[in-house]
Amino acid sequence: MDIKQLKAIVTVAEVGSVTRAAELLHLVQPAVTRQIRTLEQELGVDLFERTGQGMRPTEAGAIMVDRARRALNELERARAEVQPAPGEVTGIVTVGLLESTSDLLAEPLVTTLAHDHPGVELRLMTAYSGHLQQWLDDGDLDLTLLYNLDSTPSLNAHPLVRERLWAVAPPSAGLHADRPVPFTEAAAHPLVMPASGHALRRLIDAAAGRSGAAMDVVVQTNSMRVQKQLVQAGHGWTVLPGVGIADDVARGALSAAPLCEPDVWRSIVLGTPRSGRTPPAVEVVARELVRQINSMVAQGRWPSARIQGDGSPAEDE
Structure with a gap:
């Protein structure tokens, strides 16, 4: 199993076509087909089925595509972290915003980070609290806003705002x-x-x-x-x-x-994983998100909101 095979199955799953995937990967179609077949032979299962609507992952294929996507994301993040310019914080950070907060926070967060930390690539996901918590537990988010949640065995919840x-x-x-x-x-x-x-x-x-x-x-x-x-x-x-x-x-x-x-x-908290190291880029984004929230409350742009705590990560209990 190699990176080319992982890229092939993820791309085919996303576009539903070997031909289109080959174009995006700058390969010839037989090469993409060969990568998929080689991986299927190695695993001993079919990863795709051909339908009238194109290539569709099998049940086993859906599992492999999900894991392959995460593995490729982690490799991309590692590359960004180990090749920084001197003195520059770099990396990919995926942030979850509650749908109700996205209009207020997304643009100023992106603008400030682009100006102060251009080496940080920000990826924003918006959803309801339950979905965001699941994505954080699954490792798809580095940090996220959640509400009415205490710390759990898998995440730290740092109080921010009561509204x-x-x-x-x-x-x-x-x-x-x-x-x-x-x-x-x-x-x-x-x-x-x-x-x-x-x-x-x-x-x-x-x-x-x-x-x-x-x-x-x-x-x-x-x-x-x-x-x-x-x-x-x-x-x-x-x-x-x-x-x-x-x-x-x-x-x-x-x-x-x-x-x-x-x-x-309701109480809004900043959710972060308990396990693993926290990359500098994630720390930078977390600090800026907390600063933006405090600023919005102080300016009166967050109606009937009160700051809870200082927003900084608390010690594990």
Whole structure:
């Protein structure tokens, strides 16, 4: 098993065609076919099946492609780390951002790192907390924002921000930041909610239980953007963290107010793996991400947020 074979199976899996993969790898088609067949003979299993839609990995092939992709990424990272310019921090860093924070944090993080640390190649992934935690555990992320999570055997959780959840409605509802809305009032409207099982939905369901309110959930979605679009279109109200709706409220697309009776809060943490060494490039990105978050809170751009701790990695307990 060699690097050329790993590149071949990953590329074929991504494009679904040996011909196209050969073009991308700057090889002739028979060479790519030979690399795949040699690896299949070595492993004793078929890695691909031909279908009307092209080359599709078998079950064994999907496992090999996933592992091969990670191995190639690690080799690429190692190459970047061991060939730095003098005094320059270099490397590839994959960062997870909660979907609700990406509009606020992604651009300034990229801009600052490009200016201060041009040798760092940043890769940003956005998703919900549960997906990000899984990707961190699987080794696909170097660090990530998560919420309502304590340290676990596999990761350290460094507290960053505690923020309030808001009732979100069309502009005609006239909600305002300085007039909190009781949960029962929000629940009296049709609700567009995160899908069941989502961590944010669990917070909302718990608040409904404490308030004794029965929710009329008319739509469930796994997309914050879809939640906001449906509210703007008049399908109901929703509940979201303030950071996810600040720009929408500022430009008049939505109105919003903090929830009360009960107040509903979530805590955002920086998740990092417990095992393995932390490359200098990852340390640089982690420090800058924490600095950006602290700056956004201090500027009032992160509604109803409070800094938790100093954001620096704590000692393992």
